[in-house]
Structure formats: structure tokens, C-alpha cells
Amino acid sequence: MRYAIVSDVHANLESLDRALAATQPSDTLVSLGDVVGYGPNPNECVAILRERCRHAVLGNHDLAALENFGVDSFNSVARAAIHWTQKVLDEPSRAWLNALPYELRFPDFLLVHGAPVRYFDYILDKAAAAAAFERTDAPLVFVGHTHIAEYWTCDEAGAIGHKHMQHGGELELENGKRYIVDVGSVGQPRDLNPDPSFVLYDSERRRVEWIRYTYAIDDVARKMRAAGLPAYLADRLALGR
Numbered sequence: 001m002r003y004a005i006v007s008d009v010h011a012n013l014e015s016l017d018r019a020l021a022a023t024q025p026s027d028t029l030v031s032l033g034d035v036v037g038y039g040p041n042p043n044e045c046v047a048i049l050r051e052r053c054r055h056a057v058l059g060n061h062d063l064a065a066l067e068n069f070g071v072d073s074f075n076s077v078a079r080a081a082i083h084w085t086q087k088v089l090d091e092p093s094r095a096w097l098n099a100l101p102y103e104l105r106f107p108d109f110l111l112v113h114g115a116p117v118r119y120f121d122y123i124l125d126k127a128a129a130a131a132a133f134e135r136t137d138a139p140l141v142f143v144g145h146t147h148i149a150e151y152w153t154c155d156e157a158g159a160i161g162h163k164h165m166q167h168g169g170e171l172e173l174e175n176g177k178r179y180i181v182d183v184g185s186v187g188q189p190r191d192l193n194p195d196p197s198f199v200l201y202d203s204e205r206r207r208v209e210w211i212r213y214t215y216a217i218d219d220v221a222r223k224m225r226a227a228g229l230p231a232y233l234a235d236r237l238a239l240g241r
Contacts, residue, residue: 007032007144010187011039033059033113110138114145149184194240
């Protein structure tokens with residue numbers, strides 16, 4: 001089976017459309033959360049994923065939009081975007097997001113937004129990766145949250161390895177190693193590459209591929225400004241940070 005795994009769409013409809021155009025109808029679509037927040041099309045993005053996703057988990061921005069959870073810890077622009085999202089989010093979108101679990105465990109892999117057990121932690125260094133591996137026995141964990149395309153490994157001796165996938169690429173899973181795969185962000189990449197990222201996972205071939213692609217950034221930025229969302233959020237799309 002091949003899985004198309006997206007994360008951190010953040011209401012960026014143009015980018016989501018381009019990502020899905022790069023998948024096959026037979027792919028199993030998965031969302032790792034943060035469908036809303038930051039961007040101008042929350043309801044449209046939720047509607048697409050609600051219809052097409054086979055599996056989905058909840059992100060912190062999704063929860064913030066529903067319950068104001070964690071908003072006090074957001075920076076000012078993220079907080080402004082969540083307040084805007086709360087005003088425009090329709091009931092079908094709220095109902096779908098509200099029904100999402102924090103994690104989904106399958107025999108061969110785990111799906112979470114940020115990290116195992118501590119679902120909204122960021123895995124940004126080897127110490128955080130080691131702690132995340134300790135909290136699960138899953139051989140393969142798919143995460144988003146950081147908006148950075150990368151992966152972490154843990155070998156049988158507990159040594160942690162790491163590689164950025166800033167320009168896409170492939171990973172062949174090896175026996176004797178465990179993996180945390182950060183699929184990057186569809187809606188707002190932050191690895192100094194403005195091209196969004198998602199992952200194709202072939203479970204039979206044990207291969208992970210990061211897909212980077214271009215989309216109409218200027219169109220999204222114009223929509224964000226027209227909606228009254230913070231200009232910084234529109235400007236950062238072209239910077240990949």
C-alpha cells in the first residue's frame with residue numbers, strides 16, 4: 001500500500017490542491033493535523049480532507065480553533081490568525097476536527113502531530129528525538145508540527161541519527177533501525193525552502209519519499225491580506241521560514 005501523508009496544511013488551499021494533484025487515486029491519504037490556522041481557506045481545506053482522507057489526527061492549531069487551547073502561548077500573529085479562523089470556521093468543519101484522535105497506531109507505524117504521547121512537542125534536536133523514541137515502541141513514526149522536512153533514526157544501540165530533506169529525496173528503511181519521519185508542511189514550510197513538502201510511503205517497498213513542489217504563493221498571499229490576516233504570515237510564504 002502507498003500512503004500520501006500531508007501535514008500542516010494551515011488553510012492553504014492552493015498548496016493542498018497541488019499536493020493532491022501529485023498523488024494517485026489509489027494512494028491512501030493521511031493528514032497529521034493543523035489543517036487550519038494561518039491561511040485564508042480553512043473550510044475549503046477541511047472539506048477536501050474530510051472527503052478524501054482515510055486517516056487523520058488532530059493538530060494543536062486545530063484544537064486551538066475549536067477550544068482556544070494553547071492560544072495564550074501563541075505569538076501575536078498566530079493568535080490573530082486563530083481568532084480569525086474561529087470566526088469563519090463552519091459547523092461541518094468544527095465537527096470533523098472535533099472528532100479527530102490525537103494518535104493512530106497501526107502495526108508498522110504511528111501517526112501523531114508532533115511527538116508520541118506528548119502530542120504537541122517539537123522534535124527539533126537529537127535530545128528531543130531520543131525522548132520521543134523512548135516514549136513509543138513503534139518502529140516508524142510519522143510527524144509534522146515543525147514544518148521542517150527531515151528524519152531521525154535510532155539504531156539498536158540507541159544512537160540517534162538525523163538528516164534534513166530540504167530539497168526532497170528518498171529514504172530506504174533499514175532493519176535494526178527505528179525512524180521518526182517529519183513530513184514537512186504543505187501550507188507553510190520553514191526549512192528555508194518555500195516549496196511545500198509531503199511524503200509518499202510505500203509500505204511494501206519500505207521506502208519514504210519527500211515530495212517538494214511549487215504553487216501560486218502570490219495568490220495565497222493576496223487572499224491572506226484581503227482577509228485581514230497578518231501581513232507577516234503572507235510574506236513568510238515566499239521565504240520558507
